[in-house]
Amino acid sequence: MISPRRTLLTIIAYGAASIVAFAFLYPYWWMLVGAFRRTRDVLSNPLRPFPEQIDFGVFSEIARIGGVDLWVYVVNSLMITTASTLLSVAVTALGAYALVRRPDLPGFKVLRAGFLLTIMYPYMLLVIPVYVVMFKLGLLGTTAGIILFLALGPIQFFLFEQFFRAIPPSVIEAALIDGANEVTILTRIVMPMAAPVVATVTLITFLLNWSQWFPILVISRSSDTYTLPVALLSMNTELGSNFQGIMALAVLTTLPPAILFVMAQKRVMAGMAAGAVKG
Amino acid sequence: MSAQGLSSTLDVMWRNRVFYLFVAPFAVITILFGIWPILLSIQVSFTASATALRATPTWVGFANYVTVFSDPIFAASLTRTLIYTALSVVANLAFALALAVLLDSTLLKRGNMFFRVALFLPVVTPDVAGYVVWRWLFDRSFGAVNAALELAGLPAFGGLSSPATATGAILVAELWHHAGFYMLIFLANLAIRDRALEEAAAIDGASAWQTWWLVILPQLKPALLINTVYATIQFLKTFTVVVVMTKGGPSDQTNFVSYYAYQLFDQGRYGEATAMATVLFAIVIVLSLTALAIGDRKSEK
Numbered sequence: 001m002i003s004p005r006r007t008l009l010t011i012i013a014y015g016a017a018s019i020v021a022f023a024f025l026y027p028y029w030w031m032l033v034g035a036f037r038r039t040r041d042v043l044s045n046p047l048r049p050f051p052e053q054i055d056f057g058v059f060s061e062i063a064r065i066g067g068v069d070l071w072v073y074v075v076n077s078l079m080i081t082t083a084s085t086l087l088s089v090a091v092t093a094l095g096a097y098a099l100v101r102r103p104d105l106p107g108f109k110v111l112r113a114g115f116l117l118t119i120m121y122p123y124m125l126l127v128i129p130v131y132v133v134m135f136k137l138g139l140l141g142t143t144a145g146i147i148l149f150l151a152l153g154p155i156q157f158f159l160f161e162q163f164f165r166a167i168p169p170s171v172i173e174a175a176l177i178d179g180a181n182e183v184t185i186l187t188r189i190v191m192p193m194a195a196p197v198v199a200t201v202t203l204i205t206f207l208l209n210w211s212q213w214f215p216i217l218v219i220s221r222s223s224d225t226y227t228l229p230v231a232l233l234s235m236n237t238e239l240g241s242n243f244q245g246i247m248a249l250a251v252l253t254t255l256p257p258a259i260l261f262v263m264a265q266k267r268v269m270a271g272m273a274a275g276a277v278k279g
Numbered sequence: 280m281s282a283q284g285l286s287s288t289l290d291v292m293w294r295n296r297v298f299y300l301f302v303a304p305f306a307v308i309t310i311l312f313g314i315w316p317i318l319l320s321i322q323v324s325f326t327a328s329a330t331a332l333r334a335t336p337t338w339v340g341f342a343n344y345v346t347v348f349s350d351p352i353f354a355a356s357l358t359r360t361l362i363y364t365a366l367s368v369v370a371n372l373a374f375a376l377a378l379a380v381l382l383d384s385t386l387l388k389r390g391n392m393f394f395r396v397a398l399f400l401p402v403v404t405p406d407v408a409g410y411v412v413w414r415w416l417f418d419r420s421f422g423a424v425n426a427a428l429e430l431a432g433l434p435a436f437g438g439l440s441s442p443a444t445a446t447g448a449i450l451v452a453e454l455w456h457h458a459g460f461y462m463l464i465f466l467a468n469l470a471i472r473d474r475a476l477e478e479a480a481a482i483d484g485a486s487a488w489q490t491w492w493l494v495i496l497p498q499l500k501p502a503l504l505i506n507t508v509y510a511t512i513q514f515l516k517t518f519t520v521v522v523v524m525t526k527g528g529p530s531d532q533t534n535f536v537s538y539y540a541y542q543l544f545d546q547g548r549y550g551e552a553t554a555m556a557t558v559l560f561a562i563v564i565v566l567s568l569t570a571l572a573i574g575d576r577k578s579e580k
Contacts, residue, residue: 006386013386020378021397024455028400030423031412046426095305098298105295106288111306118313120563124518124537125556128323128544129316132332137311149312182297211405214519229407236411236523243421246411253408261403265396268403272460273467276505 028254034247042243058248065231065249066223074252077210077227080143084150085205089198091151096160097190101172119154127218134219141221149215153208155275156201162274163197164190200271203264207257228253317560324553331549343554352531353539353555359446360535364514367450371510372503375458379465380491395466399459406456410523413452414439417524439525442532449520449533456520457513461506468502469495508570512563 029049034042035058036051063070099112130149131140139145167190175185191198213229220226223234232249235242261268292299324343326336347353381387382394401409416422417438425435437444472495480490518537521527527534527542534542536559544552 010386013381013384017378017381017387017394021394024401024459025397026423027409027412027416027455030416031408034415042421046421046423047430091304091308094301098301098305102295102298105298106292108302111302111309114314115305115309117564118309118317120512120560120567121313121317122516122518122537122556122559122563124516125540125552125559126316126320127541128549128553129319130312132319133311133316148308151308152313186301207403211403211407213405213407229405232405232411233407233523236407236414243415246415250408250411253405257403257405258400261400262396265392265399269395269399269463272402273463276460276464276509 028258031247031250031254035244035251037244039243058244061242062235062245062248065235065245066226068223068226068231070231070249070252072224073226073228073231076143076225077229077253077256080146080150080216080227081206081210083143084147084209085202087147088151088153088156088205088209089202092153092156092201093160093191093194093198096157097164097186100161100164115152115157118152119157124214127214130215131218140219141225142219143225145219146216146225149219150209150212153205155208155272156205159197159201159204159271159275160194163194167193200267203260203268204271204275207261207268210257320553321557323549324557326550328548328550331553339550343550344558347551347554347558350551352534353536355531356534356536356539359532360515360517360537363446363450363517363533363535364511366446367453367514367517368507368510370450371454371458371461371514372506374454375461375506376465376499378458378462379469382462383466383469395463398462401456402459402463404456406519407523409456410452410520413448413455414524417448440529442529445525445529445532449517449524452524453514453517453520457510461510464502464506464509465499468499472498504570504573508567511566515559515563515566 033049033051036054037048038052041048041052059070065073099108103109103112134140134145134149137145139148171189172185175189180188210227211229213227213233216225216227216230217233220230223231226234228249232246232253235249236246323331323336325338325340327339327342330336378398382391382398387394416424417436419425419435419438419440422438424438428434428436436448438448439445476494476498477490480494485493516537517535518541521533521535521538525533527538536555540552540555540559543555
């Protein structure tokens, strides 16, 4: 039996959730429609829910931004995000594994504390020193510098740390008694168990690094190494803004992570929650 | 350390060299791009800006800190940052908690995942792209916000161009970007709560309101603590939204500490910029450690 009171509450709940969901999704729709509408049409009616015409002409307008071809930004985004994600997963998995297995070894506690301090630093204020460090290492203006800087992140570390801590010590002790060495234990026992967490960390790192802009702007010497968000920011800052072009570039920047997230929604949300609620 | 102690330490390290090999890439990156820049930043804060980046900088002691703390713009900026942080933390957490309770309720069975995805999508949307769109949504002539208000017969919203409303406008844009994350943490906490307690409360004749306040909310303390710490640190460091939407204006209304320090850096005032960075770093560390200490004491009980 469903009481009338419960029916009413259900209607209210769906109403509230729908209003909030609409407010959260509307900016995406407005952006998408804006990419197809001419600037003067938007001025006369900003709320029009559908574009006057479906015309991809805007992409030839933004084919070059800041003297660089649009496809360069797309390739940079894909390349830098992919490379920094793979590096991040490999480096963090190995590092977290060693720190969890042998926290007693000299230097390991200090390293962990140093890492935790690093992630507390307001990273937008690291500009000056990171700039200097990159200069000293000869990495200023290189994609290698950008990729290396993007390889560290708290969520990645906490997810791996949490996973390795949960492995029962008996599993590893048994392998040691059987005469397995540490490399074998890592590659034959631990990593196969870690496959799901590796997949989660890869996904989340890709999403996070795709969004990065500030370190990329700082380490870059010219727009040749910009990714899509950085190109979007510099286009947005220019005077005499091209509204339609900005919306089109925003769509390009938003679409890849949005599609990825919608395809892997459960894994991403579970991973982000677990990475935040660390032990 | 005695010579013998040192040699036995080295011996331990050598016998466990495989673990040092595993940790080496992580250690190198952490040191090169984390610890070294932070130490460098702290060092620069004690030097004269004009000489800061030279091989032999001029040391000026705490002069940059004195300059920063006697700078009225910094004082105003810090005050605004703290107020903005307090407002944002409360707004985000209240909103996220309300949404989490709504999505957790048995009333919303169908389409539950759709709502979760819709509210979490902005979290994984590049912040630059999101804020660019919000900037234009708030635009007086292009924007959908004022067009909608006009349609509804409501007074126009000043948005980013008016000092009275700019802070509110960026607070809304940041809420859109971040609230889904806090909601997720609350939902995770709600999912692991002890439902038997609610059944017991129902048998004892507790009202829905009493059950919520006395039975459910106390179980959400871990999520409340984590979210408060995360949100406080997050909003203290507010930066991207200012760069994209307001550039610190109008009339310095959104010139928060991160952005102000960045501007000083841009003007070559490295010493003062890094002094500000160090102050903000200290605030963040104290807050994080306090929260950790509270969390530890709670879990020991």
